[in-house]
């Protein structure tokens with residue numbers, strides 16, 4: 001196992017959105033990400049924390065290829081993503097997956113959990129039909145769900161179980177990196193720690209890299225090896241989790257720490 005292997009690297013990424021505000025003829029521009037560089041290594045969890053609107057989700061979308069940066073480079077295992085052929089780009093689609101905040105909206109309500117998990121396998125033509133069906137059971141088992149969960153609709157399971165399904169779907173194509181964007185924020189407080197533990201456990205077992213994004217610094221600290229603090233599109237502080245948490249160098253980080261409710265403190269004790 002090579003724990004220092006760099007999976008994804010962003011260099012000087014800028015994203016300028018044309019804002020929804022303004023007029024038809026004069027749109028305001030929002031510099032959502034303003035010069036972010038970050039590298040994610042195998043076996044490591046990077047936490048990204050910052051207030052709502054600081055650019056976390058935009059950065060997450062750049063990482064998984066859902067958002068084209070205005071400038072800067074995204075390198076996947078040494079390859080500039082934009083310079084690669086379509087075939088390679090398609091394969092790289094499998095390599096970085098995202099888990100969104102709300103599994104209720106991220107999952108198709110009319111698809112059974114089996115079909116939800118078969119979908120990416122079908123689209124990418126993975127294995128035979130029998131192998132794909134077996135993979136569904138394997139994926140459910142990975143996220144701690146029984147095989148019988150395959151036959152029901154997302155609304156027939158709990159919120160925590162729905163997020164497990166979303167995580168299973170993210171794992172379907174054997175990614176090397178998972179980006180989790182506020183994966184526990186829409187969940188009941190009572191199941192948040194279970195989902196955090198599951199993500200950490202999967203990262204270890206499957207030797208993945210993980211990027212964990214949250215506005216809640218306590219949650220980020222609980223899972224992360226390294227923490228990046230974002231403010232207005234920039235990284236304003238970066239360091240080992242304990243260091244950022246115990247001796248923040250920036251006033252902004254201290255404010256975030258001071259404002260944070262100790263939501264998970266009973267789990268971290």
Ligand SMILES: Nc1ncnc2c1ncn2[C@@H]1O[C@H](COP(=O)(O)OP(=O)(O)OP(=O)(O)O)[C@@H](O)[C@H]1O
Pocket residue numbers: 017018019020030031032050051052053054055056057058059215
């Ligand atoms: N598709 C878009 N079009 C226009 N503006 C956008 C778009 N997406 C995000 N923005 C703006 O870019 C800025 C950063 O948003 P982003 O969602 O990345 O931040 P965030 O830290 O993830 O916040 P939140 O936690 O509220 O989602 C905000 O000002 C937001 O309004």
